[in-house]
Amino acid sequence: MASSRYDPSEIEPRWVARWADEGLYKASDDDADPRPRFYALDMFSYPSGDLHMGHAEAFSGGDTIARFRAMQGHNVLHPIGWDAFGLPAENAAIKRGIHPKEWTYANIDQQRSSFSRMGMSFDWNRQLNTCDPEYYRWTQWLFLQLFDRGLAYRKLAPTNWCPHDQTVLANEQVINGLCERCDTPVVRKDLTQWFFRITDFAQRLLDDLEPLEDTWPERVVTMQRNWIGRSEGASIEFEIAETGDRLEVFTTRPDTLWGVTFFVFALEHPLVTKLAAAGGPEVEAATREMLDRLQATPLTNREQAESREGVALGAHAVNPVTGEQVPCFVAPYVLMEYGTGAVMGVPAHDQRDFEFAREHDLPIRVVIQPEEGATRDPDRMSEAHDHEGVMVNSGPFNGVRSPESIGRVIEWLEEEGKGRAAITYRLRDWLISRQRYWGAPIPVIHCPSCGEVGVPVQDLPVVLPEDVDFQPGGESPLARDPEFVNVVCPRCGGAARRDTDTMDTFVDSSWYFLRYCSPGRDDVAFDPADVARWMPVDQYTGGVEHAILHLLYSRFVTKALHDLGLVEFVEPFSRMMNQGQVIFGGAAMSKSKGNIVLPMPLVERWGADTMRLTMLFAGPFEDDIDWKLIAPDATRPPGVYGWLNRTWRAVTAAAGAGDGGGRPQPQELTRLAHRTVQGVTEDMDRYRFNTAISKLMVLTNEIRRAIDAGEETRDAAEVLVLMLAPLAPFLAEELWREVLGNVGSVHGAQWPSFDPALAREDTVTMVVMVDGKVRDRVEVPSDADEVACREAALASERVRQALEGREVSRTIVRPPKLVSLVTAAA
RNA sequence: GCGAGAGUGGCGGAACGGCAGACGCGCCGGACUUAGGAUCCGGUGCCCGAAAGGGCAUGGGGGUUCGACUCCCCCCUCUCGCACCA
Numbered sequence: 074m075a076s077s078r079y080d081p082s083e084i085e086p087r088w089v090a091r092w093a094d095e096g097l098y099k100a101s102d103d104d105a106d107p108r109p110r111f112y113a114l115d116m117f118s119y120p121s122g123d124l125h126m127g128h129a130e131a132f133s134g135g136d137t138i139a140r141f142r143a144m145q146g147h148n149v150l151h152p153i154g155w156d157a158f159g160l161p162a163e164n165a166a167i168k169r170g171i172h173p174k175e176w177t178y179a180n181i182d183q184q185r186s187s188f189s190r191m192g193m194s195f196d197w198n199r200q201l202n203t204c205d206p207e208y209y210r211w212t213q214w215l216f217l218q219l220f221d222r223g224l225a226y227r228k229l230a231p232t233n234w235c236p237h238d239q240t241v242l243a244n245e246q247v248i249n250g251l252c253e254r255c256d257t258p259v260v261r262k263d264l265t266q267w268f269f270r271i272t273d274f275a276q277r278l279l280d281d282l283e284p285l286e287d288t289w290p291e292r293v294v295t296m297q298r299n300w301i302g303r304s305e306g307a308s309i310e311f312e313i314a315e316t317g318d319r320l321e322v323f324t325t326r327p328d329t330l331w332g333v334t335f336f337v338f339a340l341e342h343p344l345v346t347k348l349a350a351a352g353g354p355e356v357e358a359a360t361r362e363m364l365d366r367l368q369a370t371p372l373t374n375r376e377q378a379e380s381r382e383g384v385a386l387g388a389h390a391v392n393p394v395t396g397e398q399v400p401c402f403v404a405p406y407v408l409m410e411y412g413t414g415a416v417m418g419v420p421a422h423d424q425r426d427f428e429f430a431r432e433h434d435l436p437i438r439v440v441i442q443p444e445e446g447a448t449r450d451p452d453r454m455s456e457a458h459d460h461e462g463v464m465v466n467s468g469p470f471n472g473v474r475s476p477e478s479i480g481r482v483i484e485w486l487e488e489e490g491k492g493r494a495a496i497t498y499r500l501r502d503w504l505i506s507r508q509r510y511w512g513a514p515i516p517v518i519h520c521p522s523c524g525e526v527g528v529p530v531q532d533l534p535v536v537l538p539e540d541v542d543f544q545p546g547g548e549s550p551l552a553r554d555p556e557f558v559n560v561v562c563p564r565c566g567g568a569a570r571r572d573t574d575t576m577d578t579f580v581d582s583s584w585y586f587l588r589y590c591s592p593g594r595d596d597v598a599f600d601p602a603d604v605a606r607w608m609p610v611d612q613y614t615g616g617v618e619h620a621i622l623h624l625l626y627s628r629f630v631t632k633a634l635h636d637l638g639l640v641e642f643v644e645p646f647s648r649m650m651n652q653g654q655v656i657f658g659g660a661a662m663s664k665s666k667g668n669i670v671l672p673m674p675l676v677e678r679w680g681a682d683t684m685r686l687t688m689l690f691a692g693p694f695e696d697d698i699d700w701k702l703i704a705p706d707a708t709r710p711p712g713v714y715g716w717l718n719r720t721w722r723a724v725t726a727a728a729g730a731g732d733g734g735g736r737p738q739p740q741e742l743t744r745l746a747h748r749t750v751q752g753v754t755e756d757m758d759r760y761r762f763n764t765a766i767s768k769l770m771v772l773t774n775e776i777r778r779a780i781d782a783g784e785e786t787r788d789a790a791e792v793l794v795l796m797l798a799p800l801a802p803f804l805a806e807e808l809w810r811e812v813l814g815n816v817g818s819v820h821g822a823q824w825p826s827f828d829p830a831l832a833r834e835d836t837v838t839m840v841v842m843v844d845g846k847v848r849d850r851v852e853v854p855s856d857a858d859e860v861a862c863r864e865a866a867l868a869s870e871r872v873r874q875a876l877e878g879r880e881v882s883r884t885i886v887r888p889p890k891l892v893s894l895v896t897a898a899a
Numbered sequence: 900g901c902g903a904g905a906g907u908g909g910c911g912g913a914a915c916g917g918c919a920g921a922c923g924c925g926c927c928g929g930a931c932u933u934a935g936g937a938u939c940c941g942g943u944g945c946c947c948g949a950a951a952g953g954g955c956a957u958g959g960g961g962g963u964u965c966g967a968c969u970c971c972c973c974c975c976u977c978u979c980g981c982a983c984c985a
Contacts, residue, residue, distance in 0.1 A: 078935095249982085292903060292980070299902070299981060306985085324985060337985095378983050411984045418985095425983055499984050620980085678936090690923070692912055697978090702911060703924085710936065712911095712924050718938085764913070767922035774922095840918050845966050847918060885965055891917050895965045 079721035081680025085803045089189055097818055098194040100150035102606065111147035112607045113139035114586055114646075116615030116623070117154040117201075120180035121161045124187045126655035126662065126700065127616065129672035133685040134652055134694050134762065135614035136193050140799035141757050142612075143194070144824040150607050151194055152589040154201035155181050158209070159578040160238060160254050163511040163543060173511045174539065177204060187673055191681045192802045194820070199592040203581035208588065209513035210534035211598035212581050215630065216516055217527045224270045224633055225505075227525065231341055231409055232504060233374065234262035239545035240508045241266055243577060244501045245300075245622045250375040260371035263341060267515060267574065268502040271629045275301055275498040278628055281644055288648040290695065293620040300621050302499025307483045309492035311336065311417065314389040314398050315351055318344055323412035323497050326422060327486065328478040331467035332440035334430065335418035336390035336401045337383065339409040340364060345386070348401060352387025359384045360403060372405060380405045381425075381432045390417075393491040394468065404429065412497050420457065421449065427457035440466045441475070503626065505577040510543035510550040512575030520562035520569040529563050535571070549573040582623055583630040586610055586645060604640055613646040616654075650760055653697040655688075662700075670700050670707075679710050682801035686713040689762035689800060716770055717804055720797070723777045724808045727790035738785040743831060745775050746789040750827035753796050762800065769796055787813075792825045841866040842893040848875040857889040866892035 092098070101108075115135035118128060139151035157177050166173040181202065188195065201208055219225040232241045237257035241264060246253040271278075279301050282294050306325035312318070324330075338345050340363075349360035363384050372380065383404030390401050399418070406425055407416050420430035420437040430437055437451040441462040449458050461475035473481060486492035506515065514535045516528035528535055538557050543550045551557055551573040562569040590603040624646070631645040654661065657668040675684045690713055691698045704711045749772045756765035772793050776786045791813060798805035798819045809819035834855050839862060841849045849871040853862060863886055866872060876896065883895040 295903060296980060302981090302984065304984075322985080326985080406983070406985095408984070416985050423983095423985065425985075428983095497984080617979090690911090696912095699911085705910090705924090708936075714936090715938095716923080722938090763911090764922080767913075770922055838918070842917085842966065845964095850918065883965065885917095887917065891966090893917080893965050 079718045079804070081682060081717075081803065082677070084807045085192065085681055086190070088803050088806050089192065092192075092818070092820075093189070095818065097820055098149075098151060098196050099198065100152075100196050100607075101148050102603065104606070106148050108146055108148040110607060111139075111142040111149045112610045112612070113142060113149055113151045114589075114610045114613045115151075115153065116613070116619065117156050117582070117585060118184055119156045119159065119161070120177055120184055121165070122180055123183050124191075124672055126670055126672055127652075128184075129191070129684060130655050130688045130698065131614055131616065131652045132188070132191070132193055133688045134650065134760065135612075136802075137685075137689065137757075137762060137799045138612055138614070138650075138760070139194050140802060140820060141824070143820065144795070144798060144822060146823065149194075150199075150589065151196055152199040152201075152592075153188065153193070153195040153197070154199075154585060154589070155184075155203065156578065156582050156585075157181065157202050157204035158512045158575075158581055160240075160509060160511070163509060163545075166511075167544065172539065173543065174204070187676075190673070190676060191685070194802070199589050201585060201588050201592065203513075203578070203585065204511070206534045206536055207593075207595065209537075209581065211588065212513045212576065212584070213516040213528070213533050213535060214530060214598050215584055216576065216580070217530060218637060219269060219633060220517070220527050222633075222637070224273070225267060226270065227265055227267050229263060229265045230268075231261050232264050232266055233259045234264070234371070235259055238509070241504055241506060243504045243579070243622075245503075245625070247374060250373055250378075258373040258375065260373050261367075261377055262371055263368070266504050267506040267517075267572075268504050269580075269629070271503045271625075272498060272500055274629055274632050275303070275500050277632055277643070278500075278625065279303060281628070281632075285644065285649075289646075290617070290649065290651050293617065293624065293649065293651065296620045297625060300500065300625065304497045304499070306479075306495060306497065307486060307492050308413075308495035309417070309486060310393055312391045312393070313344070313348065313401070314391050316348065316388065318347075320344065320415060321413050321492075322415050322417050323495055324417060326419065326479070327482040327492065328464055328467075328470070328473075328475060329419040329422045329440055330392070330394055330417070330482065331464075331470075332419045332421050332438045333392050333397075333399055333417045334420060334436045334438055335399050335426075335433075337407045337416050337418055337429070338386070338401065338403045339407040339414040340367065340403060340405055341409040342403070342414045344415075345403050348386045348388040349384075349403070352385075356385070356387045360386065363403070367405060377405045381429050383429060383433060385433075392417075394486075394489075400435070402429075402433070410501055411499070421451060421454070422457055422459050424457045424459060427454070438466065440464060444474070503577075503629070505580055506574035507577055508549040509545055509575055510537075510541060512578060513537070513581065514551065514557075515572040515574050515576055517572040518560055518562055518569045519572060520565060520567060522567060523562055523564045523569075526562055526564050526569070532563070537575075549575075551575070579622055579626050583626040584634075586627070587634075587640070601639055608640065609642045609644060610646045611648060613649045615649075615651065617651040620651075651695050653692075653695055655698045655700055657699065658701045659699060668701075679714050680717075680803065682717060682804050683711055683714045686717070686766065686801055687711040690766045692763055694760050694762055713766075716773065717801060719777065720773050720793070721804065721808070723773055723780060723786075724790045724794060725812055726780045727776060727786040728812050728814070736782075736784045738788055739779060739782075742775055742779050742784070742786065742789050744834065745772060746792045747827040747832040748834070750792060750796065750825045751829070751832045754824070754827075757799070765796075766800060769793060769800075794819060795822060795825045798822070837889050839865065839889055840891045841869060841872050842891070843872060843875040844894070844896055846875075848872050853889050855889055859886045859888050862886050862888045862892050866894070 115132055139149050143149045162173040162177045166176045233247045234241055235252040235257055237255045247259050252259055304325050307327040308321045308323050310321050349357045383402040386401040388401045389398035418426040420426040421439045439449045442465050443462045464470045464473045464478050483494050516535045518526045520526050538554050541554050558571050560571055587599040587604055590607045591599040627645050632643055634640045635643050662669045691703050749768050752768045753765045776789050779786045794805050794808045805819050809815050836852050837855045839851045839853045840847055849869045851865050853865050879896040881894050882897040885893040
């Protein structure tokens with residue numbers, strides 16, 4: 074037997090080494106393996122240093138599920154890898170004066186060793202690393218698949234530019250107008266960039282969320298829906314009086330069409346320069362001035378949103394239903410990327426249009442009156458009336474009420490040939506170019522005669538040159554390397570230039586779960602047979618911060634690959650779970666606040682099992698954990714450490730007592746053990762680790778009591794250790810093999826089963842209520858029927874006292890838990 | 900502003916419409932003994948009471964019900980998403 078004291082610093086490293094020797098966590102690709110397969114995926118790690126508390130929390134949950142499913146008889150795939158490209162690596166490397174590669178690989182080594190020390194059950198044979206040419210070769214392949222089908226394309230468009238990081242960002246990476254990485258206000262800049270045509274998939278991305286409602290966190294589904302932002306309305310055709318140009322605008326409120334008093338173009342709208350020129354020299358100069366100024370000193374997203382600036386173009390738009398001519402403007406508050414880049418101005422019923430009209434002295438015409446309350450008067454309105462109401466001043470539609478009015482106007486527009494029903498999405502195409510060094514080069518060659526030519530697949534990877542000045546700035550760091558840039562066109566053999574941007578790292582992570590299925594293959598990104606074996610992912614664990622970005626992109630790539638016939642499913646992740654954040658003192662941990670707690674020192678001091686259980690026991694997995702409240706005193710062990718101690722002693726005593734001929738295991742303990750198996754199994758299925766642990770604590774306490782009473786407890790102790798295994802893998806293994814003397818790992822053992830008959834208690838405490846108040850508690854057999862319960866209730870002296878001789882008018886019996894008596898008086 | 904979620908002891912948190920506060924932390928008292936990051940036993944929602952017992956308690960107010968932390972309505976507070984998307 075091992076030492077007589079629970080000593081995690083001795084136990085845990087010993088098992089880390091032995092598990093590695095035994096190859097315990099290898100997933101089997103053998104199709105003859107009869108076990109059902111289970112793909113337990115944890116969001117892979119960004120190697121920006123050693124593991125932090127967020128990793129410890131997320132991976133504790135993910136690993137517990139992987140181990141639980143394995144014990145339930147599944148062939149589990151539980152891989153890990155490194156999301157290793159990206160800005161933080163570059164910024165840290167610049168700060169330290171070393172190469173991003175060096176910094177990244179050092180962090181990977183450290184994280185790998187920390188994960189091992191924590192006892193994570195990863196199949197290390199499948200490890201991948203997105204900055205490895207053997208991986209990004211296939212990220213480039215993915216790009217080319219999309220490029221070949223027109224799903225990757227380049228266009229000049231307004232983009233989000235981060236002046237600090239010197240790169241463009243995807244729409245999804247702008248949080249509240251700030252750069253996701255550095256919190257710098259993002260500005261608008263017109264640039265030619267690569268996009269993925271995710272908008273083609275908008276409706277499918279929306280529709281396919283529905284089956285996920287039950288297995289994904291509700292808020293994630295909601296956030297995705299909101300992000301895609303489907304709007305129903307009408308597309309209405311306007312004509313420019315002076316030039317005869319016709320164009321469509323999108324509106325969700327066609328019922329306000331009679332209230333149009335002006336018309337606005339986005340800055341980038343193709344008609345703007347033409348109309349400005351037609352408006353005469355003054356108009357042209359004013360327009361030019363605004364456009365040039367905004368190009369030179371771009372507005373931040375927020376400034377643009379709040380601006381009510383605008384220039385009158387002199388031209389007029391013809392309202393298709395009234396024939397009225399209204400003045401045209403160009404203004405930054407209209408966005409080129411949404412709808413058609415032009416809007417009809419209805420100041421009475423749209424707040425932005427209202428403010429613009431006040432700013433530019435434009436008429437306000439009320440065409441919707443609220444059904445209740447004061448009539449809206451244009452001269453006295455302080456804000457737009459953008460709610461429902463009755464149509465007025467609207468020709469044939471006067472008196473028609475919303476919301477039916479919208480449909481009726483659309484119908485009429487269609488009959489008149491002036492418009493049609495239309496749907497618009499908020500979702501924009503995914504901007505994937507980055508003017509930064511540490512990423513996968515975009516595998517395209519620009520040829521003066523052939524145009525954009527994809528690098529032939531056999532020439533991949535386009536290797537990221539290492540000896541490059543990777544400081545951001547200018548066109549892109551790669552543009553400074555002539556050897557990289559100057560190539561011959563693969564199509565015509567003429568002189569050509571490589572694309573010098575790198576891909577957004579979210580491209581790397583949009584398909585990594587497929588690569589795990591075919592690790593190390595150098596002929597394909599993944600083998601469809603391998604993917605069919607494991608995908609879709611059965612359980613995906615990670616943070617909500619990826620609720621939009623990573624999940625949306627992965628879903629898009631999966632659908633695109635499905636359309637290419639490479640995968641059979643349309644959704645990559647069947648079930649998902651988000652861990653809460655680990656915070657400290659009510660705020661996120663941060664260097665500037667000096668409140669960072671790291672997991673590895675805790676692991677060294679109290680053991681990985683204690684670290685993991687502290688996380689899982691603190692509360693529901695998806696709730697935040699305030700570490701200051703959970704472990705207020707760093708010099709004292711977290712509470713679960715004491716329980717592990719007690720468990721150690723109890724199981725040790727239980728293992729030894731069998732020889733001593735103690736009294737047989739009491740029936741009550743056997744029943745509790747069965748009940749605990751039932752309860753813990755249910756809790757684990759629902760990821761309720763905190764209540765599962767509390768049930769194990771109850772069983773431990775009962776075993777300890779039985780031991781003190783000199784009773785046999787070995788069977789119960791074995792069951793306890795089995796259930797402990799997914800939660801505290803080191804202690805469970807030590808107890809299972811070294812203390813209880815079993816052969817083979819507890820992590821390969823079968824999850825215990827229970828007998829429902831034994832799990833039921835033989836007597837229960839029945840509550841007797843009189844007029845809604847609990848008046849007594851009576852022990853009754855758990856199979857007591859209605860009659861027996863009633864008799865037991867009426868036999869109670871205290872119940873009789875509470876009744877005070879009053880007559881019972883109604884009796885509700887819920888055998889065997891409750892009898893509720895209602896007197897006539899009540 | 901819109902959308903979602905949450906308010907339970909000193910603290911983290913438990914409770915298929917049926918004993919509110921499981922389990923744990925902390926705290927109080929005790930035991931063992933004395934240097935073990937200890938361990939063990941008892942107590943611990945609030946108020947009255949020596950006790951038995953009684954009363955009050957799940958943000959506030961109403962409702963449904965024999966019975967509400969749980970369901971419905973109104974209000975307050977907090978958290979999180981999205982915020983000029985026409």
